[in-house]
Amino acid sequence: MKKALFGGQDEDYGPCACGKFRATVPIAIPESWDDASEEMQMLESNNFPFAMGYDYRRIFGPVSDGGGYLLNFSSCHDCCKRAVEMGLAEEVEDVGVSSNCLIESILNKVGEKLFG
Numbered sequence: 768m769k770k771a772l773f774g775g776q777d778e779d780y781g782p783c784a785c786g787k788f789r790a791t792v793p794i795a796i797p798e799s800w801d802d803a804s805e806e807m808q809m810l811e812s813n814n815f816p817f818a819m820g821y822d823y824r825r826i827f828g829p830v831s832d833g834g835g836y837l838l839n840f841s842s843c844h845d846c847c848k849r850a851v852e853m854g855l856a857e858e859v860e861d862v863g864v865s866s867n868c869l870i871e872s873i874l875n876k877v878g879e880k881l882f883g
């Protein structure tokens with residue numbers, strides 16, 4: 768079981784999947800969380816769309832330190848707390864991504880699409 772990490776400067780990217788709050792928490796999602804993973808199946812069986820808010824399909828690039836994570840902004844603070852209670856997430860001071868790094872990774876992705 769690899770935990771998602773969350774924490775750092777909030778950004779507003781649209782409603783959380785719970786529908787109660789805006790999704791604002793920077794979350795580092797482990798790349799190993801694919802549809803078949805234990806973590807995703809646990810979320811599914813609890814009917815809990817953690818980190819699947821409005822903007823979840825937009826991934827903001829890899830987290831700069833401690834590789835193996837992708838950055839996502841699609842969960843509210845309450846859902847992050849629930850994920851902690853389920854043993855699926857852990858709060859950290861900052862997931863380790865500066866806004867410059869974000870912009871750079873978005874540009875890199877756009878570049879890859881345009882120029883292969």
Ligand SMILES: [Zn+2]
Nearest residue numbers: 783785843846
């Ligand atoms: Zn929520």
